[in-house]
Amino acid sequence: MRLCLLMATAPNPYECDLDGRDPFEALADTAGRIRDAVASWTAADFERSYAPGKWSIRRVIIHLAQTELALGARMRFALAEPDYVAQPFSQDAWLPLDEALDAAAALDAYTVLRRMNLSLLRALPAGHLDREFSHPEYGMLTIRWVVSQMAGHDLHHFRQIQTVPDPGEPRRTPKNPAAD
Numbered sequence: 001m002r003l004c005l006l007m008a009t010a011p012n013p014y015e016c017d018l019d020g021r022d023p024f025e026a027l028a029d030t031a032g033r034i035r036d037a038v039a040s041w042t043a044a045d046f047e048r049s050y051a052p053g054k055w056s057i058r059r060v061i062i063h064l065a066q067t068e069l070a071l072g073a074r075m076r077f078a079l080a081e082p083d084y085v086a087q088p089f090s091q092d093a094w095l096p097l098d099e100a101l102d103a104a105a106a107l108d109a110y111t112v113l114r115r116m117n118l119s120l121l122r123a124l125p126a127g128h129l130d131r132e133f134s135h136p137e138y139g140m141l142t143i144r145w146v147v148s149q150m151a152g153h154d155l156h157h158f159r160q161i162q163t164v165p166d167p168g169e170p171r172r173t174p175k176n177p178a179a180d
């Protein structure tokens, strides 16, 4: 896992979560898989956490919606503005802002924003995926890099969600606890 991170050409923190999958294929797939995984859950089920002291699954899904919003906006700024410099955002500062959101609304926001972002990406003219912008911490990035970041980030959190059992099922052990 560590070797994979070292070999990345840019410090995409979720490169290993993708595990070689095509990021566009994963991006189009994971939100629906998350929705299916929690389809039978009640509001109380979403308040369970994937590990002691960690976010509840409702908060994880709020975080996914916020990430879709923030990175979707980042891509649009990068595509629309010359020499765009991304504004970093803190997940821990953002989460309380939307903490009142219920899990069903968070899931809807995440999945609809994903559809909107996929529509944008699929309609991009040739070459626009390689459009560059800068980030104060990561340096020069491209739209393509953000796609890989989003796709790997999804899978990272999907694995957390998968460790929380459906009601009535025994708790499962993560396949790779070290990666969580």
Ligand code: NI
Pocket (backbone or CB within 6 Å): 063, 091, 153, 157
């Ligand atoms: Ni995250």
